[in-house]
Structure formats: C-alpha cells, structure tokens
Amino acid sequence: MANLTFLGLGVMGYPMAGHLARAGHKVTVYNRTAAKAEAWVAEHGGRAAATPRDAADDADIVLSCVGNDDDLRAVCTGDDGAFAGMSGDTIFVDHTTVSAEVTRELGAIAAERDIAFVDAPISGGQAGAENGQLSIMCGGDPAAYDRVEPVLSVYAKICRRLGDSGAGQITKAANQIAIAGLVQGLSEALHFAEKAGLDGRKVVEVISQGAAGSWQMQNRHETMLDDQFDHGFAVNWMRKDLAICLAAADEVGASLPVTALVDQFYKDVQAMGGGRWDTSALIKRLRALS
Known part of the structure; x- marks a missing residue:
C-alpha cells in the first residue's frame, strides 16, 4: 500500500x-x-x-x-x-x-x-x-x-x-479523433432512420450486431433517441480536446478533415446552448436543421 x-x-x-x-x-x-x-x-x-x-x-x-x-x-x-x-x-x-x-x-x-x-x-x-x-x-x-x-x-x-x-497524450488525441467521427456517424444514422419513419431502437438492435456496432452505439443510442444529453462527457470539454488534436495534427503534418468538421458541428451545438450537453448531442443539431 x-x-x-x-x-x-x-x-x-x-x-x-x-x-x-x-x-x-x-x-x-x-x-x-x-x-x-x-x-x-x-x-x-x-x-x-x-x-x-x-x-x-x-x-x-x-x-x-x-x-x-x-x-x-x-x-x-x-x-x-x-x-x-x-x-x-x-x-x-x-x-x-x-x-x-x-x-x-x-x-x-x-x-x-x-x-x-x-x-x-x-x-x-x-x-x-x-x-x-x-x-x-x-x-x-x-x-x-x-x-x-x-x-x-x-x-x-x-x-x-x-x-x-507525451505519448499518452498523443494516444488520447487519437482516441478523441475516433470518437468524433463515430458520434457524428451514429447521429446521422439515427436521424436518417427517424426521418424515414423507422423505430430507431429496432434499427440499432439489428445493425449493432454487424460491422456498424460500436461502444457509442451500444451505450448512447437510447438516450439520443430520447433526446437526453446529460449522460457523459460534455461538449465544452470535447471542443477543448479537439483543439488539442487539431493543433497536434498541424505539428506532425497529419490531415484531419472529418475531425475539423465535427469540431465545427460541436461549435453549433454550443451556440444552441448545449455546451454542457454530452457529446452525443450532435443529433440534436441535425434535428434542428430538419
């Protein structure tokens, strides 16, 4: 001890x-x-x-x-x-x-x-x-x-x-880069299913068992469908992390076009008053646009 x-x-x-x-x-x-x-x-x-x-x-x-x-x-x-x-x-x-x-x-x-x-x-x-x-x-x-x-x-x-x-922090940046793209993809999939008139839960039950499955899908799809966004890491903190990712990418010469785009989507969520919502609130932005 x-x-x-x-x-x-x-x-x-x-x-x-x-x-x-x-x-x-x-x-x-x-x-x-x-x-x-x-x-x-x-x-x-x-x-x-x-x-x-x-x-x-x-x-x-x-x-x-x-x-x-x-x-x-x-x-x-x-x-x-x-x-x-x-x-x-x-x-x-x-x-x-x-x-x-x-x-x-x-x-x-x-x-x-x-x-x-x-x-x-x-x-x-x-x-x-x-x-x-x-x-x-x-x-x-x-x-x-x-x-x-x-x-x-x-x-x-x-x-x-x-x-x-510094290797741990670079690895965490890679982690946040992966999450940003996953959450946006999941948000678009659930929003698309909703607009097409399908039951989002039934859709996830099927697609989560295939190649589309992820931790984000398993743990966040229900709260996203229920329009609840107080269950995880806040948008304000994610934007702080993505700023680190984008700065590090400039330093090493990596291209992060999806990460840069999703960062701007999170900026839109902040403008909606959602800075303290969790990162799955990207779907709320899509609903506001439709």
Missing part, C-alpha cells in the same frame, strides 16, 4: 480517488472547491489538504485529474504547487487530457527536482471512472511506469505505456 495524493475531484477524479481508498491506499485529496474534498473525506476517509503542496507532502505518488493545460500548471508549479511538496524519487501521474506540449514542459520541470512525470490520460467516461473500467494510455520513463501501474490498475480496464513523455 502506498501514500497517495489525488488532485482534482470532478466527475472523474472523485470516483477514481475512491477506488484507491477502497483498495487500502492512504489517500490525501485536494480540490479547488474545498467542500468537494471535505465531502470525499467524509465518504472515504483520508485527509483533505488546503493546497496541492500540502497534499503532496510525504506522498509516494501524486495523481491529478483537472481541467486543462492552465489548471495542470496551477496545481503543479508555484509556491503552493505539488512539485514544491514532492521529494526526489516520487512520481507525478497526470490523468488530465492536455497538450503533449504542456506534458513535456512540466515533465522537464519535474525532472529538475528528480521527480518522474507520467502522462496518463483516460478514456471511458464517468461510468468508466465509477466502475473502475477506464482505458489508461501512458507516456514517460519505463521504470516510473512500472512503479505506478499497480496503482493505476485499481481503476483500469487496460493500462499501457505507449512511449516517452
């Missing part, structure tokens, strides 16, 4: 930290809204800290799951940042979806303090976090990964190291 710190108790971080506590680890938590950290401690035990630095004191491994590049910098650096409270031979694991650029930047700062930095973005949504069934894609030093993998396995369906620092 390890002394762990978890920074960020949102819809993903809260249950992930809970899995670590139930596994027997000693867990200290920090959240920007202190009441959330106090609620977590009331439910799971452990300790709530006032700053990331205080939370990281005496930790073997510090884990984070925050919002974006700037949020990650804020919890890592500065006088109250986690790095200031960490000693040599400790490891920082970041589950946030951020740019590979900020990952490498913070990894270099951590290395100056003899702290290993593992980027470990996650996929699987809120349900995956709650059920301990996340896909975790990692980049960083092999020895550091080997040390943290048993901890990450507590809430992982699969956990793999893909390469050096």
Whole structure:
C-alpha cells in the first residue's frame, strides 16, 4: 500500500480517488472547491489538504485529474504547487487530457527536482471512472511506469505505456479523433432512420450486431433517441480536446478533415446552448436543421 495524493475531484477524479481508498491506499485529496474534498473525506476517509503542496507532502505518488493545460500548471508549479511538496524519487501521474506540449514542459520541470512525470490520460467516461473500467494510455520513463501501474490498475480496464513523455497524450488525441467521427456517424444514422419513419431502437438492435456496432452505439443510442444529453462527457470539454488534436495534427503534418468538421458541428451545438450537453448531442443539431 502506498501514500497517495489525488488532485482534482470532478466527475472523474472523485470516483477514481475512491477506488484507491477502497483498495487500502492512504489517500490525501485536494480540490479547488474545498467542500468537494471535505465531502470525499467524509465518504472515504483520508485527509483533505488546503493546497496541492500540502497534499503532496510525504506522498509516494501524486495523481491529478483537472481541467486543462492552465489548471495542470496551477496545481503543479508555484509556491503552493505539488512539485514544491514532492521529494526526489516520487512520481507525478497526470490523468488530465492536455497538450503533449504542456506534458513535456512540466515533465522537464519535474525532472529538475528528480521527480518522474507520467502522462496518463483516460478514456471511458464517468461510468468508466465509477466502475473502475477506464482505458489508461501512458507516456514517460519505463521504470516510473512500472512503479505506478499497480496503482493505476485499481481503476483500469487496460493500462499501457505507449512511449516517452507525451505519448499518452498523443494516444488520447487519437482516441478523441475516433470518437468524433463515430458520434457524428451514429447521429446521422439515427436521424436518417427517424426521418424515414423507422423505430430507431429496432434499427440499432439489428445493425449493432454487424460491422456498424460500436461502444457509442451500444451505450448512447437510447438516450439520443430520447433526446437526453446529460449522460457523459460534455461538449465544452470535447471542443477543448479537439483543439488539442487539431493543433497536434498541424505539428506532425497529419490531415484531419472529418475531425475539423465535427469540431465545427460541436461549435453549433454550443451556440444552441448545449455546451454542457454530452457529446452525443450532435443529433440534436441535425434535428434542428430538419
């Protein structure tokens, strides 16, 4: 069992930290809204800290799951940042979806303090976090990964190291690129079936058993047909991720025409007031156009 710190108790971080506590680890938590950290401690035990630095004191491994590049910098650096409270031979694991650029930047700062930095973005949504069934894609030093993998396995369906620092974030970008196209395709298929006068559920029952089947189809088609969009990853966060994808594509010279188009469709959803709807809300845009 390890002394762990978890920074960020949102819809993903809260249950992930809970899995670590139930596994027997000693867990200290920090959240920007202190009441959330106090609620977590009331439910799971452990300790709530006032700053990331205080939370990281005496930790073997510090884990984070925050919002974006700037949020990650804020919890890592500065006088109250986690790095200031960490000693040599400790490891920082970041589950946030951020740019590979900020990952490498913070990894270099951590290395100056003899702290290993593992980027470990996650996929699987809120349900995956709650059920301990996340896909975790990692980049960083092999020895550091080997040390943290048993901890990450507590809430992982699969956990793999893909390469050096930033490789996890590049893999997560590939994940979001694939999802964007899938959700748009599913939205068009369901919308087409509706307009043709078919029962969408019966259509999915048949086509999901063939080559068209996907996780998105299995887990989102019913709520899409019911016009319910509060069941997953928000459009605002998806646009943040797609911006990372498109910037990384420019850097490596990759062409992402479908991703760029779907990003604009999500922009339309935001304009409809749907920034907090989940990503399957693309079908709502199609309905508004017809």
